[in-house]
Amino acid sequence: MFGQDFYPLTGTLREPLLIIEWVMVFLFLELAFLLYMRVKNRERKLSNFIEKASILFLLAYSSMFVFYIFGDYYMETHLSRLVVYNIGYILRMILGLVFIYKIEKYQIIIGKYLFSKIFSIFSLISVVLFFTAIDYVALTILFEHDRNKNVNSMNHAPEINSKNPFPFR
């Protein structure tokens, strides 16, 4: 029914989907703005710290969504899409880390900065995986490119003469 191509998304649904995703980004930003107005003049309480940290969380999600949008709608190749997507993920992870750190700074949960430490280890692993994935995809693309080149060269190779199977000799 809908003529639709994936990555970059094109066709009938491109514009409605794009609008919905942008509106989600704006709504996250608006919510962050409203929370900021709520807590800006308040005294130091845990609930306020959580709200202040939530502002970062919402900003993280909105910035990640921006990268998603660019990845899904504007990136032409798999590699570029992967890079843009992962920048979004890393940005969200960094701001998520700040969110956990801000809460733990005010109140110790189980151990001092325990969750921040766990989260930073996972973030580090994700960063390593991100670069590995890029390398892997780049190599795969390179390999595919080489293989296609070889196949093309085989297709354009002179026909083998049954009488003379080794013409170059």
Place this chain on the structure above:
Amino acid sequence: MLVSLREVYLPAMIFSIILDFQLAIYFLYLYGKHRKDKIGLNKFLLAFSNLFGIGATSYLFLVIGSFYIHDSYLAELFIRIGVSLLQGGILVVLLILLSKPFRTLINSRVVKIVSVLSGISIIYLLFLYVKPIGLFPSMLIGLIGGAYFLYFQTKLVKLTSGTLHSRLLMTLIGEMIFLVGMFLGSGLPNISVLFEARDIFYFIGSYVVNLGLLVIFYGTFKFPGVLEFNWKNNLLKLYVIDARNLYELYSYDFNKIRNLAGDYNNEKNNPINSIGVVGISDVFDEITKTYQNRVKIIKYGNFTILLEYEADPKSQFLFVLFVDKNMKSLQLFLNKVKTQFLNSYSGLLANFDIVDKFRETIFSGFDVVLQNILD
């Protein structure tokens, strides 16, 4: 990768419609919240709610008509409905301005004329539309109506002070930014010379509109509500009295601030002292034999005494305000004072000995709280 501008400004336009509806609901909520104060000036919140609600619907029609409908007749119909809705929004605002509380602020003849013209314009747009004349007269009438509403708000800003003044000013600035955005986004692209660059104007305009709406949100967040004009000039003296032990806990002379400000030089001496008020209140309670409808207003000569009690009928604390003239805003002010005082000192007030010894020191800090309430 090439980003089409349409894909960037259309989401912003849709978002401003959502933001408009949010503002309409928020203003309606604020109006409902302040309605029980029975201060008519708060009706301007209702006016805002209508303007944003109907304005958002109009904007929706304009966006659909301009960007999604390719049939020229249908597109024109949508645009006409959009403009007539906008005109309707302005008409509703003008009709609200004609109500009693705003009569001193507006020129009712001008408002009536513009309202009638707006009504005619709506009928023209919906039923008698003539293509050669187009939308220009309706736009012009809408512009006059909108400009008058802005003028009214400027007057309101000038007449208020403190937090309310800054909030109203912020809202007004937001509206100005919004209008600039609307002009950039829908006015300039229609000029034939600039038609080629219309996408850039839509783009800039849509984001400026959103910025204006956010500033309005910022200005009206936790809006304190409008009180009657010059209510502060009627304040004379405030007393907080421990009615059980018969002594003054706290007192504040408002003439002091006015003397410092230099706009009030008449020192008014109240012939009744604060403890005397307790006696009067007790006499009334004895006569009426009820604690549910306790006396709250005592008229005495040239001034009025307002009383406020705790929720508990056997309450110990009495809040007394001497005023020149009784106003609803002053009663609200005394009620706020009561809430703030009990919130700040409820723990301490239970211990009579400490309060008795350090009365001066303990309650001197309330001056700042009082100043905040006054602001």
